[in-house]
Amino acid sequence: MFQWLFSFFSNDLAIDLGTANSLVYMKNRGIVLSEPSIVAIQLDTHKVLAVGKKAREMVGRTPENILAIRPLRDGVISDFEVTEKMLRHFIGMAHGGGAISRPFIRPRIIVAVPSGITQVERKAVIESATKAGAAEVYLVEEPMAAAIGAGLPIEEPIGNMIVDIGGGTTEVAVISLGGMVFKQSLRLGGDKMDDDIQQYIKRKHNLLIGQRMAEYVKIQVGSAYPLQKTLSVEIQGRDIIRGVPKRITVTGDEIREALKDTVDSIVHLIRQALEKTPPELSGDIAERGLTISGGGSLLRNLDLRLKDETGLPIKISEDPLTSVALGAGRMLNNPDLLRKVSAMSR
Numbered sequence: 001m002f003q004w005l006f007s008f009f010s011n012d013l014a015i016d017l018g019t020a021n022s023l024v025y026m027k028n029r030g031i032v033l034s035e036p037s038i039v040a041i042q043l044d045t046h047k048v049l050a051v052g053k054k055a056r057e058m059v060g061r062t063p064e065n066i067l068a069i070r071p072l073r074d075g076v077i078s079d080f081e082v083t084e085k086m087l088r089h090f091i092g093m094a095h096g097g098g099a100i101s102r103p104f105i106r107p108r109i110i111v112a113v114p115s116g117i118t119q120v121e122r123k124a125v126i127e128s129a130t131k132a133g134a135a136e137v138y139l140v141e142e143p144m145a146a147a148i149g150a151g152l153p154i155e156e157p158i159g160n161m162i163v164d165i166g167g168g169t170t171e172v173a174v175i176s177l178g179g180m181v182f183k184q185s186l187r188l189g190g191d192k193m194d195d196d197i198q199q200y201i202k203r204k205h206n207l208l209i210g211q212r213m214a215e216y217v218k219i220q221v222g223s224a225y226p227l228q229k230t231l232s233v234e235i236q237g238r239d240i241i242r243g244v245p246k247r248i249t250v251t252g253d254e255i256r257e258a259l260k261d262t263v264d265s266i267v268h269l270i271r272q273a274l275e276k277t278p279p280e281l282s283g284d285i286a287e288r289g290l291t292i293s294g295g296g297s298l299l300r301n302l303d304l305r306l307k308d309e310t311g312l313p314i315k316i317s318e319d320p321l322t323s324v325a326l327g328a329g330r331m332l333n334n335p336d337l338l339r340k341v342s343a344m345s346r
Contacts, residue, residue, distance in 0.1 A: 005048050013094060014110040014328035015087070016145070017125070019072045020167030020190060020295065022052075022086070024094045026331030031322055032094050037085050039079075040068040046081075051089040068298065074187040075114040075169035076121045079164060080128060093150035106135040112328045114169045115141040116185025138342040140331065143173030143183055146243050146293045149327030150317040154178055155337070159281030160288070163306075164272060164324065165296025170266050172273040174281055178340055181340045182276055186269050188294045192262050193218055200258035202240065205248055209237035218299070221252040224263045225301035225308070232260070252300075263302070267309050274310065289313030293323035 014025040017037070024033040035052030042049055043065050050058060058068040064264070071082035091107065097300075109129050113122065122139055129137045146164040154160055155178045165173040167190045173183040197214040201207050204337050209217075213235055221231040231252035239246040277285065289312045292303065298321075303314040317323045331338040 004252040007242060008330065011095065012108040012110075012332050013091065014112070014130075014325060014332055016112045016142075016322075016325040016328060017091070018167055018171070018324075019070065019075050019320075022090060023325035024090055025325045025332070026094055027329070027332045029125060030329070031325055034322075035090065035093075037072055037086065038068055038070055039082050041082065042066055048085050048089065051086055052122045053057065055197060056212075059212060073168060074191075075166065075185075076117050077124045077128060080124055084128045085123075085127050086132045086195045086291070087128055088258055091133050100230075106133060108138075109134040110138045110140055110328045110342075112142045112145045112324045112329055113173055113265070114142055114166075114185050114187075115140050115173065115180070116169070116187070120339075122129075134240035134245065138338060138339050139333075140328055140338070141171075141183070142171075143171040144167070144175065144180060144341055145327035145331075146317070146323045147173070147291070147327065147328055149319075149323035149325070150291050150293055152291060159277065159286070159288035161273070161277075162287045163266075163290060163292045163294075163297075165189050165292065165294040166324075167202060167295065170269060170294075170296065172269055174273065174277050174285070176281055176335065181278060181281060182273055188262055188266060190215075190218075190295070193222070193259050193296070193299070195221075195260045195263055197255060199252065200235070200254070202252070205250070207235075207237040207246060207248060208240055209235060210239050213237065216319070217250065217255060218259075221250070221255050222259060223252055223300035225305040226256070227252055227300065259299075263299075263305065265308065266296075270306065270310065287310065289315055291315045291317055293317035293320040297322055 012027040014024040022037045025033045036056040038055040040050040040055040040058045055068050071079040107193045126137045143162050147162040152160040154175045160175045170186045170189050174181045194214040197232045220233040234249050236247045
């Protein structure tokens with residue numbers, strides 16, 4: 001009785017719990033929160049000092065007794081306790097205040113998860129969301145949510161191919177009649193690209209740079225296919241040999257070389273999916289092409305690289321950063337589809 005009463009005062013939520021960023025969609029309001037999936041914690045007391053954007057500003061700048069961490073790695077929970085605290089904070093923010101100040105908040109929550117996670121990892125997500133204040137928790141797989149968010153006609157008897165490239169995972173799925181005919185997940189994405197850039201700069205220029213600088217370089221000059229105009233960017237870090245701060249300029253051609261292995265892995269995953277797609281749906285995909293979403297889809301000329309490799313039309317989702325959250329959010333207003341999709345994702 002009390003749980004029903006509390007949920008009556010709470011708006012149901014859909015959460016894209018991403019490795020790099022988390023988005024919260026509130027029923028009848030749309031996306032109300034987009035924050036980095038980072039938490040700053042005081043080590044001796046385990047007190048949460050900051051979450052999201054404020055915590056991100058602390059990365060690499062904290063004293064010994066404070067740690068700014070990502071509680072999710074490769075799309076799954078790596079630190080259960082911190083994830084619970086982060087979720088509780090995001091739920092409170094979405095409802096206009098902190099979770100402690102509004103303890104009666106008990107929303108129903110949809111959480112988008114990678115298609116390749118294990119049953120143990122699924123249970124960890126459900127337990128974290130429940131302890132963070134959810135009355136009920138539904139899990140939906142990210143490729144399905146991304147396809148819905150991208151506006152694909154997933155319930156029709158035609159083949160829809162979606163590629164969602166997030167921070168920690170790349171998801172590929174072929175969807176027809178509201179179900180995934182084929183799905184495959186690779187635990188690499190935007191974070192791996194950042195790591196590739198860090199390692200390349202270290203190896204080629206003897207310069208140590210942080211993850212944020214690597215991400216900045218990726219955004220400024222990164223590409224998956226040759227560009228018409230050569231781009232360059234100035235970066236700063238620590239000289240490995242001399243141990244002093246140093247500035248250098250790197251080109252887009254260098255960064256494309258740094259990203260080659262990760263981009264090749266994504267291409268290989270897509271080609272595998274195409275090879276395993278039933279012939280009846282292959283014709284639909286040949287005609288309609290495939291849709292890419294997620295932050296990784298914004299890598300320059302990735303669509304041209306995929307078109308060259310597959311010969312298919314490539315469409316970038318209208319808002320690739322929010323496709324998963326929008327798709328999960330739309331299920332809040334479609335309980336029949338939610339029951340079907342969440343049941344199939346277990």
